[in-house]
Amino acid sequence: MISKTIKATVLGSIILFASCKEEQKTEDKSMTENILLQEWTGPYQGVPAFDKMNVADVKEAVEKGMELQLQEIDAIANNDEAPTFKNTIVAMESAGKALDRVFTYYGILSSNMSSPEFREVQAELAPKLSEFRSKISQNEKLFQRIKAVYEASQKSPLEPQEQRVVDLTYKQFEMNGANLDAEKKKRYAEINKELSTLYTKFSNNVLHDEENYVTYLTKDQLGGLSDGFKKSAAKIAADKGKEGMYAITNTRSSMDPFLTYSTERELRKQVWENYYSRGDNGDEYDNNQIIAEILKLRKERVGLLGYDNYAEWRLQDRMAKNPENAMDLMLKVWSASTARVKEEVADMQAVANELGDNITIEPWDYRYYAEKVRKKKYDLDSDEVKQYLQLDKLTEAMFFVAGEIFNYKFTPVKEGSVPVFHEDVKVWEVTDKDSGKHIGLWYLDPYAREGKRSGAWATTYRSSTTFEGQTNVLASNNSNFVKPAPGEAVLVSWDDATTFFHEFGHALHFFAADVKYPTLQGGVRDYTEFQSQLLERWLSTDKVINQFLVHHETGKPIPAELVEKIKKAATFNQGFGTTEYLASALIDMKLHLADPTNIDIDQFERETLDELGMPKELPMRHRTPHFGHVFSGEGYATAYYGYMWADVLTSDASEAFKEAPDGFYDKAVADKLVKYLFAPRNAMDPAEAYRLFRGRDAKIEALMRDRGFPVPKN
Numbered sequence: 001m002i003s004k005t006i007k008a009t010v011l012g013s014i015i016l017f018a019s020c021k022e023e024q025k026t027e028d029k030s031m032t033e034n035i036l037l038q039e040w041t042g043p044y045q046g047v048p049a050f051d052k053m054n055v056a057d058v059k060e061a062v063e064k065g066m067e068l069q070l071q072e073i074d075a076i077a078n079n080d081e082a083p084t085f086k087n088t089i090v091a092m093e094s095a096g097k098a099l100d101r102v103f104t105y106y107g108i109l110s111s112n113m114s115s116p117e118f119r120e121v122q123a124e125l126a127p128k129l130s131e132f133r134s135k136i137s138q139n140e141k142l143f144q145r146i147k148a149v150y151e152a153s154q155k156s157p158l159e160p161q162e163q164r165v166v167d168l169t170y171k172q173f174e175m176n177g178a179n180l181d182a183e184k185k186k187r188y189a190e191i192n193k194e195l196s197t198l199y200t201k202f203s204n205n206v207l208h209d210e211e212n213y214v215t216y217l218t219k220d221q222l223g224g225l226s227d228g229f230k231k232s233a234a235k236i237a238a239d240k241g242k243e244g245m246y247a248i249t250n251t252r253s254s255m256d257p258f259l260t261y262s263t264e265r266e267l268r269k270q271v272w273e274n275y276y277s278r279g280d281n282g283d284e285y286d287n288n289q290i291i292a293e294i295l296k297l298r299k300e301r302v303g304l305l306g307y308d309n310y311a312e313w314r315l316q317d318r319m320a321k322n323p324e325n326a327m328d329l330m331l332k333v334w335s336a337s338t339a340r341v342k343e344e345v346a347d348m349q350a351v352a353n354e355l356g357d358n359i360t361i362e363p364w365d366y367r368y369y370a371e372k373v374r375k376k377k378y379d380l381d382s383d384e385v386k387q388y389l390q391l392d393k394l395t396e397a398m399f400f401v402a403g404e405i406f407n408y409k410f411t412p413v414k415e416g417s418v419p420v421f422h423e424d425v426k427v428w429e430v431t432d433k434d435s436g437k438h439i440g441l442w443y444l445d446p447y448a449r450e451g452k453r454s455g456a457w458a459t460t461y462r463s464s465t466t467f468e469g470q471t472n473v474l475a476s477n478n479s480n481f482v483k484p485a486p487g488e489a490v491l492v493s494w495d496d497a498t499t500f501f502h503e504f505g506h507a508l509h510f511f512a513a514d515v516k517y518p519t520l521q522g523g524v525r526d527y528t529e530f531q532s533q534l535l536e537r538w539l540s541t542d543k544v545i546n547q548f549l550v551h552h553e554t555g556k557p558i559p560a561e562l563v564e565k566i567k568k569a570a571t572f573n574q575g576f577g578t579t580e581y582l583a584s585a586l587i588d589m590k591l592h593l594a595d596p597t598n599i600d601i602d603q604f605e606r607e608t609l610d611e612l613g614m615p616k617e618l619p620m621r622h623r624t625p626h627f628g629h630v631f632s633g634e635g636y637a638t639a640y641y642g643y644m645w646a647d648v649l650t651s652d653a654s655e656a657f658k659e660a661p662d663g664f665y666d667k668a669v670a671d672k673l674v675k676y677l678f679a680p681r682n683a684m685d686p687a688e689a690y691r692l693f694r695g696r697d698a699k700i701e702a703l704m705r706d707r708g709f710p711v712p713k714n
Ligand SMILES: [Zn+2]
Pocket: 007, 008, 009, 502, 503, 506, 529, 532
């Protein structure tokens, strides 16, 4: 299933800078003094000095890193020798290492440890970074060399990975305006600069509204809430100076359980409204005007390249190829999911009536009554399930799966031997189970804290490449579990456990990479969620259930009846889950297909949802004013559909395991999985890689079955 948290693969810096790597030849004063620029030292091929990073160093480090990279790019562009694969493409792949290092710290300071101080630096740097990228992507001499190598390769092809890196590099430059004339190029760069400022403003506004709308409860307003939830709410309130009260913060991890369990309907409404109004409060932090500006600039920019709309430009190198294919898939599933919502609402209304609640189901009631229906229909109590889902055991379970499928072994590194940016972060060494060969390090930052963005994500500090010798992988997983009181186990919901596995899937995708050049690490947006979504499936395998899903007090494995119930309930509430997701994905696509002149975002959202027949009982998963996937950058712009695109592959691929003699632990299928679907990353066309794994293209039927929707004829 598609999980409910933000699941961004933070390939940001990889994608952003893939085309502009730079060799670091010069060592000058600020290089040696500024810790963020320095080569990583210590064990494991060197590790980031997270214990020494400082916001005060960021500006200088980024500026110096950009300067170094531009010098290197100029050297490549002005080379007197005729352009070759080696002196142009390989040289570019090798460039930008200092800035890459800075961006490892930058990523932590923006996602894990943000502060008002950092956000100021970030806002100041955003337009400069954009200008910097434009200087590379619009470097005429550089592009002419790339073009020469590309054209030569069309006559006499290079070996496959070399050819792929040439194709991707050329395409990326072309898509980013390298073939434009001077005047258009200038406007192109201006637009990008304006956009980068708007993206930063957009995300800072959302963060502001997440931090500044807290609902404080008194002791008599805690009806329905679990002890664990109350304890952590009390702690958060105390930390915010409201001793004796209980804080519901304006994030998904706080909102979701509150709306599921609280018996206080008016408070549910308030928490719901706070959450779904982020960026939409009509004040100086309102994002509606910013979004309209972003859409106009995006359309103008792709117009310079001759495209009619942003979606058409964006999807040309994706698995979906064009907006029509993506829309077609979404609408096929949409009618089934909204039909299912009607059934779910009817079930909930019946429960509410039985309870004598005398209400009509509103959006802030959905989670609450869905939970009641779940208990009644499936006799499944989410809180009972939680007693068997301990974070530590789930971590062990993931290591077990990684051992079975990837042949990896995870060993905790000696405390203090690898620097971390917060005491909660733990590090493991990853090795091959048989040969003992070192593969990399896995960093886990599990708990929510102020300044950490919500949701869960995975990222790399270093990726595996071989063109300059084998590098190891430094990968991280980041979540927002509520930190328990000392000595208590972290108990998580089934959904959160699923997300935990999901993000680990991204990490495994990083560890398993077998590619030569950095550019081949890049993710294809509608494909890159597939590997992680597939990994979720191992959570409900018998081997994991029997060994790792044990009660936090008694240590007894989860009872078979409870597992049966979980499996039976797997399609439960799919109307809600699929519809709230698809509503966001459809709005994302339609906003970018629309004419943005005089667009009123609020009105557009409302009217489009009406036209689509959006059920009034639930909201979009991410309403437009806080849809960070799409408007805090371009990562998921016209790409949010990608989760479902990838899920078609996920369902279809997991049927390959189900059909195999040893099911999800079948060695032959696992080998093919690693070989074709994990190791190549973007070194191979995803559609071709999938065919090598499955012997055919993926079909939609498995997805419909998984969600309990009627399977379409033909
Ligand atoms: Zn993901």
